[in-house]
Amino acid sequence: QVQPVESGGGLVQPGGSLRLSCAASGFALDTDDIAWFRQAPGKEREGISCISRHDGSAYYENYVKGRFTISRDAAKNTVHLQMDSLKPDDTGLYYCGACTYLFGGTPEWGLEVWGQGTLVTVSS
Numbered sequence: 001q002v003q004p005v006e007s008g009g010g011l012v013q014p015g016g017s018l019r020l021s022c023a024a025s026g027f028a029l030d031t032d033d034i035a036w037f038r039q040a041p042g043k044e045r046e047g048i049s050c051i052s053r054h055d056g057s058a059y060y061e062n063y064v065k066g067r068f069t070i071s072r073d074a075a076k077n078t079v080h081l082q083m084d085s086l087k088p089d090d091t092g093l094y095y096c097g098a099c100t101y102l103f104g105g106t107p108e109w110g111l112e113v114w115g116q117g118t119l120v121t122v123s124s
Contacts, residue, residue, distance in 0.1 A: 003024070003027065003114045003115055004022045004023060004024035004027060004029065004096055004114045004115055005022070005023055005024070005114075005115045005116075006020060006021070006022050006094060006095055006096055006114075006115045006116070006117055006118040007020070007021050007023070007118055008020040008021050008118055009094060009117075009118030009119045009120045009121075010119075010120070010121070011121045011123065012086055012120070012121070012122055013122070013123070013124050014086060014087055014088060014122055014123075014124055015085060015086065016086050016122070017082070017083060017084045017085075017086065018083045018086065018120060019080055019081070019082050019083070020036070020080065020081040020082075020083065020094055020118055020120075021078050021079070021080055022034065022036070022078060022079040022080075022081075022096030022114070022115075023076065023077065023078045024077050024078075025077070027077075028077065029072070029077050029078070029079055030053060030072065030074050030077070031053060032053055032098055033050055033051065033052055033053050033098065033099045033100055033101040033107070034050070034051050034053075034070075034072075034079045034096060034097075034098065034099065035047050035048075035049065035050045035051075035096065035097050035098060035099035035107065035109060035110060036048050036049045036050075036068075036070060036079075036081045036094060036095070036096055037094070037095045037096070037097055037109070037113055038090075038092040038093065038094045038095070038120075039092050039093045039095070039117075040089070040091060040092035041091065041092065043092075045095070045113070046061070047061070047099060047107065047109035048060065048061045048063075048064050048068070049061070049064065049068060049070040049081065050070075050099035050100075050101050050107035050109075051070045051071070051072060051079065051101070052101035052103075053101075054101075056071075056072060057101065057103065058070050059101060059106070059107050063089075064083075064090075067083065067084050067085045067086075068081060068082065068083050068084070069081070069082040069084075070082075079096060081094070083120070086120075086122045087122060088122045088123060089122075090120060090122050091120060091121050091122050091123070092119075092120060093117040093118070093119050093120075094117055094118050094119075094120055095113035095114065095115060095117040095118075096113065096114055096115065097109075097110045097112060097113035097114050098110035098112070
């Protein structure tokens with residue numbers, strides 16, 4: 001079983017956009033609820049978004065709601081995180097991992113993440 005791999009990070013100016021990808025081979029992402037996590041410099045890792053495996057419903061933490069969009073591409077076995085209106089506080093290492101989506105509530109965040117992460121730096 002091959003762990004998913006994150007990609008798509010980079011350096012972007014405030015207000016810019018990036019699209020992160022969590023791609024897997026030999027591991028079907030559509031059978032799990034999938035989360036994006038981030039770890040800002042000097043801070044604990046935190047879950048920021050979770051997408052349900054059932055109907056694609058999504059949860060976002062308040063500080064990314066309206067700016068970030070999580071989605072699945074089943075044909076490519078990939079989960080994306082579209083990040084718009086980026087702010088310097090969005091800087092960090094972004095990982096994908098598991099979550100348990102709870103309708104109407106905060107997800108249960110998985111204890112482990114997959115891959116080495118992808119670095120996002122928002123700076124002018």
